[in-house]
Amino acid sequence: MTLVKSLYAGIATASFVLAALPAAAEDDVKIVASFSILGDMVEEVVGDLATVTTIVGPDADAHVYQPSVADARAVAQADIIFVNGLGFETWSDTLISESGTEATVHVATAGITPVKVDGMTDPHAWNSLSNGVIYVTNVAAAMKEAMPEHAGEITANADAYIAELEALDAETKSKLADLPANRRTVVTAHDAFGYLADAYGLTFLAPVGIATEAEPSAKDLAVLIDQLKAEGAAALFVENITSPALVQQISEETGIVIGGRLFSDALSERGGPATSYLTMFQHNLGTLLDALAHETAS
Template sequence: MTLTKSLYAGVVSACFALVAWPVPADEDDIKIVASFSILGDMVEQVVGDLATVTTIVGPDADAHVYQPSVADARAVAEADIIFVNGLGFETWSDTLISESGTEAAVHVATDGITPIKVDGETDPHAWNSLSNGVIYVTNVAAAVQKALPEHADEIGANADAYIAKLTALDTETKSKLANLPENRRTVVTAHDAFGYLADAYGLTFLAPVGIDTEAEPSAKELAALIDQLKAEGAAALFVENITSPVLVQQISEETGIAIGGRLFSDALSERGGPATSYLAMFQHNLGTLMDSLAREPAT
């Protein structure tokens, strides 16, 4: 069940009425809030130990349907800098930020990225292209350098080293996926989160659910996808870390297409998992895709 905007605003306001905000112990301690785990990791890579980074939507959590807590409201109220993804990803963030009364500067990490459309809607999952990831990092570094000019060189060096790793992985990804035959380039995931990856690396992603995990496919839409897959085929199906595997399992049972593993789409993994950073997430997804797509189909 989704709260209406007015009701949600009332909940947030009530949270602030109930909480006594402590005065920060150190006025020079820079506090940064990032809206979700992937963006939070990018920020941490850039700032190092120069700031405290708090992430609102944590690992293995779905930002599409997230409802902020009192602790989230407190973090936003006390923040000096706030980073959001933008492109309509965090439907709850505007209300949370406005109701908090925060004086923090709010920065949109996707500024400068050309968005793609899925069924007429803007796709917010821009981080699933590594070249876009470089833009995220560049935007984060610029914002933090402005807030901490005395550490601008260190922040710039952190960003440059991180961008070099992203660029190298981008080159590796293009090289590995370029060798796939055309009949091994179509895959199915739980929701439409990989449009940028598809565009960047020459793949086709199909999904029973659109860009928002809160939506559900109609029986007619699901049947049409299953019929399409029976007629045209797909190299593999993949479940996601933030969604139920039920729909993908149903598609697998009705089409005979094997489930190739689990991809991380909108969130990192918990500690000890295979995707505890943005780089590790992309490496895991690439390896999982290649394990299935490069495998010769059963005869």
């Protein structure tokens, strides 16, 4: 039996089990968010007014994720589902449709102007804090429609959260503004930081495209290495969701120092440096500044 058939056979079983369970309390609103960064945003907005379940958890790669029967069960039971959209969750449409859920589905990136990378839409819109404000605004609007009796609390939560995001956005722009032109080009494993580059005046190069499952050809990798040898880069960065091997190879062949680890598509596990969207961005900002503010490349 294929993985897909196995999963959806499991969904059918899960649906049978769910039918036998007692009905949940009317006010027990169940929310599903597709991945950890979005789940954290939703939790900030709803507080303790609802239960939030995240499909793709910390340090996991949503690009290559394979949903489980437990995920199908959570989706089937959900009242509200939030997805990133922009082609990020290639598995979500099938999961949602096959689960039989009656939940309303909301795209958190609605209203965001997409960035294109090599002609493809970059789905990593959260890597600009001004876009993060749009995510939160969209989540709050959906939740106030679903829970009008709690509209005041949801508005207050969202407003306080947005104020934090806007303050960090201003801090990020201020701190990165002083970097000289020759300290603004960096290399990561895959193209996850196009929105950050546009928002804060940096250039990100990557041997792999938007999706982490892609493999760079030997020719493309050689072209990038030759470009870096000729033009240089301020630093290389590994990512929490990808193997560091490719970045380590580039470092060895170019002499450019690895400047640390960035969180691109997922939060860190509990106890890590990026357990929320805010702390993720603060960690990434600090890591970038530590590497870019000093001449670390050989």
